[in-house]
Amino acid sequence: MEEAPIVSMQDVRKRFGGLDVLCGLDLEVSRGQKRVLIGPSGAGKSTVLRILMTLEDIESGAIRIDGEYLWMPDGEGKTTKAKGEALRRIRGKVGMVFQHFNLFPHMNVLRNVCEAPIHVLGLSRKSVEERALDLLDRVGLGDKASAYPAHLSGGQKQRVAIARALVMQPKVMLFDEITSALDPELVGEVLGVLKDVALKTDITMLIVTHEIGFAKEIADRVAYVDAGRILEDETPERLLRNPQHERTKKFLKTVLTT
Amino acid sequence: MIFDWRFTLEITPMLLRAFLVTVEATLVGMAIALVAGLVWAILRRSRRRLLTGAASTLIEFVRSTPLLIQIYFIFFVLPEFGLQFAPLTTGFIALGLHYSAYTAEVYRAGIEGVPKGQWEAAVALNMGRYRMWRSVILPQALPPAIPALGNYLVAMFKDTPMLAAITVMELLQTAKLIGAQSFRYLEPLTMTGVLFLLVSLLSSQFIRRLELRFAVRP
Amino acid sequence: MDTLELMKNLLPGLKITLVITLSSALLAFVAAFAAGLARLSKVRLLRALALVYIDFFRGTSALVQLFWAYFALPLLGIELNAMTVGIVVLGLNIGAYGAEVVRGAVQAVPRNQWDAAAALNFTHATAMRRIILPQALVAMLPPFGNLLIELLKSTALVSLITLSDLTFEAQVLRASTLRSAEIFIIVLVIYFLIAQALNQGVKMIEKRFTLGRDYGVIE
Ligand SMILES: Nc1ncnc2c1ncn2[C@@H]1O[C@H](COP(=O)(O)OP(=O)(O)OP(=O)(O)O)[C@@H](O)[C@H]1O
Numbered sequence: 082m083e084e085a086p087i088v089s090m091q092d093v094r095k096r097f098g099g100l101d102v103l104c105g106l107d108l109e110v111s112r113g114q115k116r117v118l119i120g121p122s123g124a125g126k127s128t129v130l131r132i133l134m135t136l137e138d139i140e141s142g143a144i145r146i147d148g149e150y151l152w153m154p155d156g157e158g159k160t161t162k163a164k165g166e167a168l169r170r171i172r173g174k175v176g177m178v179f180q181h182f183n184l185f186p187h188m189n190v191l192r193n194v195c196e197a198p199i200h201v202l203g204l205s206r207k208s209v210e211e212r213a214l215d216l217l218d219r220v221g222l223g224d225k226a227s228a229y230p231a232h233l234s235g236g237q238k239q240r241v242a243i244a245r246a247l248v249m250q251p252k253v254m255l256f257d258e259i260t261s262a263l264d265p266e267l268v269g270e271v272l273g274v275l276k277d278v279a280l281k282t283d284i285t286m287l288i289v290t291h292e293i294g295f296a297k298e299i300a301d302r303v304a305y306v307d308a309g310r311i312l313e314d315e316t317p318e319r320l321l322r323n324p325q326h327e328r329t330k331k332f333l334k335t336v337l338t339t
Numbered sequence: 340m341i342f343d344w345r346f347t348l349e350i351t352p353m354l355l356r357a358f359l360v361t362v363e364a365t366l367v368g369m370a371i372a373l374v375a376g377l378v379w380a381i382l383r384r385s386r387r388r389l390l391t392g393a394a395s396t397l398i399e400f401v402r403s404t405p406l407l408i409q410i411y412f413i414f415f416v417l418p419e420f421g422l423q424f425a426p427l428t429t430g431f432i433a434l435g436l437h438y439s440a441y442t443a444e445v446y447r448a449g450i451e452g453v454p455k456g457q458w459e460a461a462v463a464l465n466m467g468r469y470r471m472w473r474s475v476i477l478p479q480a481l482p483p484a485i486p487a488l489g490n491y492l493v494a495m496f497k498d499t500p501m502l503a504a505i506t507v508m509e510l511l512q513t514a515k516l517i518g519a520q521s522f523r524y525l526e527p528l529t530m531t532g533v534l535f536l537l538v539s540l541l542s543s544q545f546i547r548r549l550e551l552r553f554a555v556r557p
Numbered sequence: 558m559d560t561l562e563l564m565k566n567l568l569p570g571l572k573i574t575l576v577i578t579l580s581s582a583l584l585a586f587v588a589a590f591a592a593g594l595a596r597l598s599k600v601r602l603l604r605a606l607a608l609v610y611i612d613f614f615r616g617t618s619a620l621v622q623l624f625w626a627y628f629a630l631p632l633l634g635i636e637l638n639a640m641t642v643g644i645v646v647l648g649l650n651i652g653a654y655g656a657e658v659v660r661g662a663v664q665a666v667p668r669n670q671w672d673a674a675a676a677l678n679f680t681h682a683t684a685m686r687r688i689i690l691p692q693a694l695v696a697m698l699p700p701f702g703n704l705l706i707e708l709l710k711s712t713a714l715v716s717l718i719t720l721s722d723l724t725f726e727a728q729v730l731r732a733s734t735l736r737s738a739e740i741f742i743i744v745l746v747i748y749f750l751i752a753q754a755l756n757q758g759v760k761m762i763e764k765r766f767t768l769g770r771d772y773g774v775i776e
């Protein structure tokens with residue numbers, strides 16, 4: 082029997098004001114999968130990740146994370162969000178790295194990484210700091226533990242943000258265009274770290290990116306999102322070599338030529 | 340000469356002692372305003388519509404009605420409901436609550452100045468409400484608010500003479516009593532004005548420095 | 558005495574409160590512009606005088622100023638009735654705060670507006686009146702609105718120099734009827750309603766001024 086998917090979204094609808102942003106989106110991600118989402122601007126990719134991070138509410142549909150309902154439909158078109166303890170538990174399984182890092186500017190790098198495990202998970206400061214320093218080493222910032230975010234480059238900030246998310250040991254990690262706010266020469270170092278995480282851990286990863294080459298390297302599957310729906314969902318080779326839809330072809334053409 | 344310097348010297352110790360009461364009222368009042376204002380500001384961010392609505396209306400009401408009547412209200416009305424306070428305590432409460440409506444606005448501006456991404460990062464790290472405010476929001480919202488809070492401290496200081504209306508022996512009430520007893524109002528009232536002027540001018544210098552200090556965030 | 562009768566007894570006080578608010582608002586408006594513009598004058602003496610006025614009235618408490626003008630000033634040979642003292646002191650007091658608003662708003666008008674006016678050969682005074690002030694005025698209105706509310710609130714202080722305004726009448730009524738809760742709640746609500754009305758008034762003026770304009774909205 083096949084294992085249940087760790088993330089499952091069924092017929093998810095989301096509106097912003099009068100705008101239908103997700104129009105019955107279905108997505109299943111199996112455990113440990115590295116799934117890349119691509120698609121034109123405004124397609125709803127960020128919205129998918131933000132919904133999974135519990136940052137946005139939805140109009141209808143079902144969402145389960147690791148078997149638990151984040152959004153549970155009542156069968157009559159309404160859906161309700163998990164509350165209280167359940168919500169916190171689900172949230173604890175998910176981590177996110179943002180396009181603009183969102184590091185805490187008033188904390189140094191080490192505290193940025195340690196604050197949540199100490200105060201949210203209730204772990205001892207000593208063990209957390211040890212692990213944090215390990216992680217910082219792994220992302221190549223072992224010597225920056227006491228620096229403040231304002232004194233880091235964009236690439237360094239993003240690597241701290243990755244360490245900060247990793248230290249919470251989430252089962253699912255969400256990455257929303259984590260290199261698109263970076264100067265071109267800094268993109269490589271962040272993708273390097275991301276690749277390292279992808280290859281060396283069994284964390285399930287959902288990655289929104291415009292770096293098609295990178296997607297090809299690490300993705301198990303690539304989903305093409307357009308106008309609030311998943312139009313194609315394939316292995317990277319097949320999607321890139323042989324896209325089925327006109328729109329996918331057009332999109333790939335524009336990103337591959339630029 | 341009209342202005343009697345010897346009389347002035349004579350009453351100075353008395354005025355200085357009364358000045359201490361003025362300072363005490365300001366400091367205790369401000370402590371209350373700082374805490375209560377923060378509570379209002381956080382209540383206003385609550386997700387319960389009723390709560391935010393009630394907090395906003397209350398703040399608006401307190402801000403747009405005279406402090407003097409609020410003082411009377413606490414002094415004359417609350418005892419009818421079994422809440423009786425000494426005049427000075429009444430003063431602390433009235434000043435504190437009145438100015439909490441202003442500090443709430445200051446905090447609000449500070450809180451709204453924290454970028455949305457910071458709240459989202461806190462959620463993504465699974466922080467609860469308390470931890471989010473404590474670790475992420477307030478440490479960023481409070482420092483920029485300090486100069487404005489300083490301005491309200493000075494404003495409150497200048498409002499303490501109203502406590503004379505409920506017989507608190509602060510600076511103005513003392514000056515008035517001296518005047519009534521000696522039939523010389525000029526010296527005590529002038530001295531009172533001078534003391535207020537000195538403190539206000541010095542504090543506004545200090546606040547200007549705070550503004551420079553907190554103008555640029557790291 | 559029923560509630561309606563209580564309110565009736567407060568009416569004369571309400572009238573005085575309104576008269577003082579409006580008269581001192583007028584004075585404050587004039588004082589604010591005079592002192593605010595004097596602060597920006599090229600004439601040093603004017604600047605200094607304005608600064609002394611502003612610092613003096615902002616630095617000493619409004620109530621102390623009222624007491625001083627009412628109790629101490631007669632000893633210097635200047636005797637004014639309570640009404641005059643109330644209007645003049647409160648007007649000058651709020652005017653001092655208003656002067657800072659005027660100064661700030663004028664200074665916030667971009668430099669290039671002055672340059673443009675100079676290029677059109679405007680004199681300094683004409684440029685100020687025709688080009689700069691109209692833009693600055695839009696930025697002044699919201700803080701002026703706040704000051705107007707502060708002024709309304711501070712009129713309650715005149716009850717302490719024997720003027721029978723709304724607050725004074727409330728105190729008299731309290732002493733004679735002992736129904737303090739009712740009286741003070743009524744009075745608080747009245748002040749609140751006046752404040753709301755003033756707010757709306759200022760907002761309307763603001764709308765008039767900003768209609769179709771994309772300038773002068775200085776944070
Ligand atoms: N808070 C919001 N309020 C209103 N509309 C929003 C909001 N957030 C997103 N949208 C709209 O929802 C649509 C999908 O946005 P989303 O950010 O998910 O797109 P995206 O696929 O991530 O695009 P991009 O590649 O530009 O990041 C867009 O049209 C966007 O304008």
Ligand SMILES: [Mg+2]
Nearest residue numbers: 126127128258
């Ligand atoms: Mg996006």
